[in-house]
Amino acid sequence: MKYDVVIGCEVHVQLATKSKMFCSCPNKFGGEPNTRVCPVCLGLPGSLPVPNSAALEMAVKAGLALGCSIAPITKFDRKNYMYPDLPKAYQISQYDIPIAVDGKLSVRTGEGEREVRIIRAHLEEDAGKNVHALGADGRSGVDYNRAGTPLLEIVSEPDLRSPAEAAAYVASIREIVRALDVSDGNMEEGSLRCDANINLWVYEGGVKHATPIVELKNMNSFKSIRQALEYEVERQADEWREARLTMEKGSKRTRGWNEERGVTVLLRVKEEEADYRYFPEPDIRPIALDREYVEGLRSSLAELPEARRERYRKLGISAQDAEGLAASSVLAFYFESVVEEQADAKKAASWIMGEVRKYLNEKGLADEDYPVKAPALARLLALIEQGTISNTQAKVVLVAMADSGKSADDIVREQGLAQISGEAALLEFVEKALIENPDSAANYRAGKEKALGHLMGQVMKLSRGKANPQEVEKLLKKRLSE
Numbered sequence: 001m002k003y004d005v006v007i008g009c010e011v012h013v014q015l016a017t018k019s020k021m022f023c024s025c026p027n028k029f030g031g032e033p034n035t036r037v038c039p040v041c042l043g044l045p046g047s048l049p050v051p052n053s054a055a056l057e058m059a060v061k062a063g064l065a066l067g068c069s070i071a072p073i074t075k076f077d078r079k080n081y082m083y084p085d086l087p088k089a090y091q092i093s094q095y096d097i098p099i100a101v102d103g104k105l106s107v108r109t110g111e112g113e114r115e116v117r118i119i120r121a122h123l124e125e126d127a128g129k130n131v132h133a134l135g136a137d138g139r140s141g142v143d144y145n146r147a148g149t150p151l152l153e154i155v156s157e158p159d160l161r162s163p164a165e166a167a168a169y170v171a172s173i174r175e176i177v178r179a180l181d182v183s184d185g186n187m188e189e190g191s192l193r194c195d196a197n198i199n200l201w202v203y204e205g206g207v208k209h210a211t212p213i214v215e216l217k218n219m220n221s222f223k224s225i226r227q228a229l230e231y232e233v234e235r236q237a238d239e240w241r242e243a244r245l246t247m248e249k250g251s252k253r254t255r256g257w258n259e260e261r262g263v264t265v266l267l268r269v270k271e272e273e274a275d276y277r278y279f280p281e282p283d284i285r286p287i288a289l290d291r292e293y294v295e296g297l298r299s300s301l302a303e304l305p306e307a308r309r310e311r312y313r314k315l316g317i318s319a320q321d322a323e324g325l326a327a328s329s330v331l332a333f334y335f336e337s338v339v340e341e342q343a344d345a346k347k348a349a350s351w352i353m354g355e356v357r358k359y360l361n362e363k364g365l366a367d368e369d370y371p372v373k374a375p376a377l378a379r380l381l382a383l384i385e386q387g388t389i390s391n392t393q394a395k396v397v398l399v400a401m402a403d404s405g406k407s408a409d410d411i412v413r414e415q416g417l418a419q420i421s422g423e424a425a426l427l428e429f430v431e432k433a434l435i436e437n438p439d440s441a442a443n444y445r446a447g448k449e450k451a452l453g454h455l456m457g458q459v460m461k462l463s464r465g466k467a468n469p470q471e472v473e474k475l476l477k478k479r480l481s482e
C-alpha cells in the first residue's frame, strides 16, 4: 500500500499578558477556582469587553516572526456554540479578517527541511475548564479562571508529511514564541496546545484517494503528538484496506488521544463552519494597525532561534551546541556574555552545553539560576588556556565555584591545583623518570612510540598529576632525541 501522510496543525498559544484578553482579571495559571473572574469574563449581561493592547502587540510580533502579512484593519467576531466552559455561549474570535495571514515556517527534522505555509494567526479568548469527579459524590464543576485568557491560534496548511515533522513544527513554534517572550509555551499547563488534522493520500491504480480527515485533540506533549499521529496513520491505513472510505462532505471526525491506552477515540462528528454562525462582535470596533505601529514592532523583534543558530554556526561552534544554545535565550545570553569576556566561542559553547547544563540538571535548577557569573566562567577558561589547570581539574573547580560562589583563582589556590609548567620546573621530574626507566627510554629511541606513554605516566605520577601534559610530552621528546 503506497500512501502519503498529510498533516496540518492548529496551534493555540496562550499569550503571557498580565491581564486577560477583554478584562482586567489577572492572566495566570491555576489558582483557587473562580477567583480570577469578573462580569466580563463570566459573560454577565451588560458587561463590555475591552481588547488588551498588549495581546494585540504580541499577536503582531508572533505574526511577523512567522513571516505573515499583518492586516491593516482587523476585527473580532462571535463564534457561537454552547458548552459549559463557555459562559457567554459564544467565543470572541476572529473570522474573516485575522490579524496575520500568509506566513511560512521552515522546519528541520532528521529527514531534512520542510517549508510549512501558515494560513493565518488570529486572536481569541480561551474558555474555562470543566472539572470532573469532584468530592465524594463525583460532581462536575466549571472553573472560569482560564476564561478570557488571550489565545493566538496559528493554522498551517496541510504541508507536514510525518508525525515527526508535525512534532518538530510545534517545537519550532514554541521556540519562536519563547524567543519573542510572548508565551512560556508550557505544554503541561496548556499554554501551548496543538490539534492536528490528518489523513492519507492513498495511491492505487494510478489514482490518488484521500481518506477522511480526522481532527486529533488532547495531545499534551511532543511525545503524545508523535504517538497519536503514528497511531492514526496505522488506523486510517487499516480503515482504507477494510472499507475503502474516502473524504467527502461531512466525513470529518474529531478523535481524542487516550494516552493511557495509546489509542485515539471518536469524540464527535466535526462541526462545519456554518454551524458556528459567525457574526461581527458588535461590542468591539474594528482595530486599525497602522504601518508605523507594525514596522516599529518589526524592528523591535528579538533575534529568532534560526537566525541565532546560523550566527553561532559561523563562529565555528558545533551544530549540536549551536542548536542547544539557540533553544534557550537565557543560555544564549550567558554564552554571549562569556565570549564578551574574551573567551574562545567554541570552548565557551562546549562548556556551557556540557558542564553548566550538567550542573543545572543535577541540581534541578532553571537556566537563569545558574550561580556562576559569565566573567567568572571566562576566567576559568583562561586558566585552562594558560595551562594553570587541566581540563579535568577545571571541571571540578567549576562545580566548586557554583557550590561556593568563590572565584576560580581562589579555589585553585586553596586546593593547590595549579599545574606545574615551564621547562625549569618540569625537568626534575623528566630526568628522574628517564633514570628510573632506562628500558622505556631505550625502546622509544629504538622506534617504539608506545614507550613514550609509559614515561609520560611516570612523570605524571612523580608530579602527583600536576605536570602540564603537553609540556611534559614536548620535553620528553626533546630529551630522548638528544
Ligand SMILES: [Zn+2]
Binding pocket: 020, 023, 024, 025, 036, 037, 038, 039, 040, 041, 042, 148
Ligand atoms: Zn475578567
